[in-house]
Amino acid sequence: MTAAQPQVAQAVIGALSTTETFVxxxxxxxxxxxxxxxxxxxxAQTARRGVLLAEIGMVAAVAGTLLFGVDKGIIVRWEWxxxxxxxxxGVGTAMGLWIPMTKMPERIALSHAFGGLAVALVGVVEYLNHGGPQMGTLHITATGLEVALGALTFTGSLMAFxxxxxxxxxxxxxxxxxxxxNLAMIVGTLGLIGLLVYSPGASWAFYAVATLGVLLGVLLVLPIGGADMPVVIxxxxxxAGLAASATGFALDNNVLIICGALDGFSGFLLGMMMSKAMNRSFSNVLFGAFGAAPEGKAVTEGAAPSGPAPNVGSVEEAAEVLRAARSVIVVPGYGMAVSQAQHAVRDLANVLAANGCDVRYAIHPVAGRMPGHMNVLLAEANVPYDHLFDLDVINDDFTATDVALVVGANDVVNPAARSNxxxxxxxxxxLSADMAKTCVVLxxxxxAGFAGIENELFVRSNTMMVLGDAKKTLMQFTxxxxx
Structure with missing residues (x-):
């Protein structure tokens, strides 16, 4: 070891010993x-590890922020x-333990709402603490954007909920x-942020930005129908991610900038994927006023609301069809979530497999009320990951399948998307469930489904409908x- 090496080591140790460097x-x-x-x-194979890594990362980020506050003399009341x-x-634990999977979209919407509110409040406090005129161009721009986006996320998420x-x-x-x-309000919000850059002391403009953000959250989600809620989420x-990233610029916090950007762009890309899965453009989702939730009384017997009557079968008839099947593709939908039937699906699949039947699951990108909804439900029931297949992978296999078992799905198996x-x-x-030799629909x-239109699959000659609670019906099949 040369004489210079101990000095270098001491310098590194000295640098690491400072709070700012450690933060x-x-x-x-x-x-x-x-x-x-x-x-x-x-x-799906690495998702649990991904959640754990993100949790550890969040602990590190929070620890760094607390240390930074102590070093700068910001934090004075640890008890708060x-x-x-x-x-x-306590709230997070209760939500995780007691909110059922059917309510996960609502829970996520609420989480976004309070995250947006927190970001908006941080922006307001930042503006008040720095008095406006003392804020530089980047500082006031980032603060204005975080308040606008945070307020929009808060009320928009409450509307989605x-x-x-x-x-x-x-x-x-x-x-x-x-x-x-709505476009005029968006332009007006950006114009007011520009005014704040020119005159940071114009507090009326700052609060007008916050007010417009609150209104935009309501008015932008109001014309969007229930069927488009996965994209809206x-x-x-x-x-929320972009608001957090703007907060990072306002507070000069690198981890907020990075994680906010990751959150923002991943949410945008996922939304684009959801739009593609529905053959819709982002602009059509936001401004097309499509996706009406159905209203009216349930029809439990007899003919469909219009057109020919469906082939309604009994549990015993459907069970005999499944008994003879050598290959089954299960198509889960929101109805499976409502009836909490994922465990019953797994039990039936185990019995079918024991009888020599090949059972697989076809997952549509927008099945359920949020991206990945069906994957999470089936994972909760310990369905093997390698038995789940995306639409593009499994769709061509329906023509060689004995039975397509549709559990509470509707719009994602409607042949009208191909023919009408x-x-x-x-x-x-x-999903081409109608192409299977027999389609059993629970x-x-x-x-009608969440899109508010009737499903042609229900009246196809190779379709047998079994009406009733999906969980109870599946247990009877088993x-x-x-x-």
């Missing part, structure tokens, strides 16, 4: 863990931080010149096959 190292570690976690979440930590932990929960009508709510007035996730050019879902990629009623 930056924590931020760097958190950012790397976020990137790795996001990568792992892209594959501890109280907030305990409340947040209301539509999903049924507090607000799932049908598009439109009025004359709606798109034009992705888009709101993108808004007048249908609003024409061109949407669907539904609670003959009502009992019959065991006998």
């Amino acid at each position: 930056q190292l924590l931020y760097l570690t958190a950012s790397i863990l976020f990137v790795l976690g996001l990568k792992d979440l892209g594959d 931080i501890v109280v907030a930590l305990l409340i947040g932990t 209301g539509k999903l929960q049924g507090f607000i009508t799932g049908r598009p709510v439109t009025y004359p010149l709606q798109n034009l007035s 992705c888009l709101l996730n993108s808004y 050019q007048s249908s609003p879902i024409y061109g949407m990629p669907i 539904k609670r009623s003959l009502n 009992s019959a096959l065991k006998e």
Whole structure:
């Protein structure tokens, strides 16, 4: 070892010993863990590890922020931080343990809402603390954007929650010149942020930005129908991420900039994928006023609401079809989530497999009420990951399949998307359940799906419908096959 080497080592140790350097190292570690976690979440086999990596990254980020606050003399009341930590932990734990999977979209919408509110409040406090005129161009621009996006995310997510929960009508709510007035408000918000750059002390403009953000969140989601909520959730996730990234610029916090950008762009890309899966453009989702939730009484017997009557079969008849099948593709949908039938699906699949039947699962990108909804439900029931197949991978196999078992799915198996050019879902990629030799459809009623249109599959000659609660019906199938 040369004489210079101990000096270099001491210099490195001395640099690392400073709080600021240690904080930056924590931020760097958190950012790397976020990137790795996001990568792992892209594959079902590594998703659990991805969540764990992201959790560790968040702990590192929070620790770094607390240390930074101590070093700069910002944090003076630790008891408030501890109280907030305990409340947040309690609420998060309760939500994780007791909210059923059928309500995951609503839970995510609420999480986005409060995340947006937190970002907006941080922006307001930042503006008040720095007095406006003392803020530089980048500082005031980032603060204005975070308040606008945070407020929009807050009210927009509450609107999405209301539509999903049924507090607000799932049908598009439109009025004359709606798109034009919304565009004018967006331009006005950006113009006010520009005014703040020119005159940071114009506090009225700052609060006008916050007010317009609140209004835009309501008015932008109001005309979007319930069937488009998966895309809206992705888009709101993108808004929340971009708001957090803007907060990072306002607070000069690198980890917020990085993780906010990751969140924002991943949400945007996921929304684009969801739009593609519905054969819709982003602009059509946002301004097309399509996706009405169906209304009206359930039809439990007899003919469909219009047209020819479906072939309604009994549990015993359907069980005999399954008993003779050598290959079955299960198509899960939101009805499976509502009846909590994922465990019953797994039990039936186990019995079929024991009888020598090949059982696989076909997953449509927009089945359910959020991206990955069906994957999570089936994973909860311990269905092997390698038995789940995306639409592009499995769709051609339906023609050689004995039975397509549709459990509560509707719009994602509607043949009108292929054959009826007048249908609003024409061109949407669907699972070809109608191409199987026999299609057994489990539904609670003959009502239309979330898109509000009737399903041609129900009246096909190779379709047998079994009406009733999916979980109860699947359990009856399993009992019959065991006998």
